[in-house]
Amino acid sequence: MSTPHFETEAIRTQIERSQFLEHSSPLYLTSSYIFEDAEDMRASFSEEKERNIYSRFSNPNTSEFVEKIAKMEGAEAGYAFATGMSAVFSSLAALLNSGDHVISSRSVFGSTHALFTKFFPKWNISHSYFKVNEVEKIESLIKPETKIIFAETPTNPGVDIIDLEILGEIAKKHNLILVIDNCFATPYIQNPIKYGAHLVIHSATKLIDGQGRVLGGVTVGNSDLIREIYLFSRNTGPALSPFNAWILSKSLETLAVRLEKHSENALKLAEFLETHPNVQNVKYPFLKSHPQYEIAKKQMRLGGNIISFEIKGGIDAGRKFVNAVQLCSRSANLGDTRSIVTHPASTTHSKLSEEDRLEVGITDGLIRTSVGLEHIDDIIADIKQALS
Numbered sequence: 001m002s003t004p005h006f007e008t009e010a011i012r013t014q015i016e017r018s019q020f021l022e023h024s025s026p027l028y029l030t031s032s033y034i035f036e037d038a039e040d041m042r043a044s045f046s047e048e049k050e051r052n053i054y055s056r057f058s059n060p061n062t063s064e065f066v067e068k069i070a071k072m073e074g075a076e077a078g079y080a081f082a083t084g085m086s087a088v089f090s091s092l093a094a095l096l097n098s099g100d101h102v103i104s105s106r107s108v109f110g111s112t113h114a115l116f117t118k119f120f121p122k123w124n125i126s127h128s129y130f131k132v133n134e135v136e137k138i139e140s141l142i143k144p145e146t147k148i149i150f151a152e153t154p155t156n157p158g159v160d161i162i163d164l165e166i167l168g169e170i171a172k173k174h175n176l177i178l179v180i181d182n183c184f185a186t187p188y189i190q191n192p193i194k195y196g197a198h199l200v201i202h203s204a205t206k207l208i209d210g211q212g213r214v215l216g217g218v219t220v221g222n223s224d225l226i227r228e229i230y231l232f233s234r235n236t237g238p239a240l241s242p243f244n245a246w247i248l249s250k251s252l253e254t255l256a257v258r259l260e261k262h263s264e265n266a267l268k269l270a271e272f273l274e275t276h277p278n279v280q281n282v283k284y285p286f287l288k289s290h291p292q293y294e295i296a297k298k299q300m301r302l303g304g305n306i307i308s309f310e311i312k313g314g315i316d317a318g319r320k321f322v323n324a325v326q327l328c329s330r331s332a333n334l335g336d337t338r339s340i341v342t343h344p345a346s347t348t349h350s351k352l353s354e355e356d357r358l359e360v361g362i363t364d365g366l367i368r369t370s371v372g373l374e375h376i377d378d379i380i381a382d383i384k385q386a387l388s
């Protein structure tokens, strides 16, 4: 048989069947595992044998989830975490030493920004930010202590696109580790390893679960780096629970069909918004008007489910719009079957100064929409009545 396609791997990558010959992978709720005898125990602990010892290290359900994501991303290995943030923190902390320097895109998830600015300085780890439209400046930020380039694309909530090919070239030329937070794209839409990323991180809480049920995270990539991350994590304890791994592995079986529909709905809504008189501008990667449309088309299979748009009338208009939606949920989460609207300037990013907000593209009237899987006519009808 030829190499199976994405959808086939997502469905047919399965742990070994038990004596019950179950069709669907069972849930292994066990904290630990037993040994045949003292020799088996010795060989297992010395890692001569690859097997489950304790669920903080590995578990059949987490292994199945990691194996699927690794195949989907074209990665050698991976480790699953309790949340997206534990994946980001543990992966970086495992690799960085006191004195090291990280270069990161300025637009990163709020808690990742907090890691760089509030917590890493405690361990003498510094950072420099580059703006999404200033990728060519990255080389001028490199210092002898620089170890990692970190980036998120598409960005949150601005939906800007960073050229992965350029990041990959810079990382290679300067022998730096390239780490991509691929959460908004998912492994179905974008595979950063193809462009030279060494590690890819996901918050599985978002589109990978896709149904707003559980938290989870995962890091996949180069096996030597994953080995360091694994050793750090099996000792510090951010492991994914078997139950959440089981849910997330099931979710991956439908990732491709969900993302096709999410992206189809989002493109239709984005096209509608572009024609609306109360909307100043719309940003969606697969709209021709997107400033990085060409890069998006090069590195993304689809546009994904996040749209940001600017309502005329500033903060008040933004708040009024959020109050007026009836079908869409008011929530800060994203990547659910249910459509969600957020007004970052008055909620998730309200603590930033206006200057800082504008620097990451969060204008007063900006609305972030996570387009769900409801019928597109119903989503558009709701947004339309709220805009008027």
Ligand SMILES: *Cc1c(COP(=O)(O)O)cnc(C)c1O
Pocket: 083, 084, 085, 086, 088, 109, 152, 156, 181, 183, 184, 203, 204, 205, 206, 215, 216, 217
């Ligand atoms: C949500 C999110 C995270 C953090 O994930 P959690 O599962 O909430 O910890 C990290 N990066 C991005 C881009 C996210 O959207």
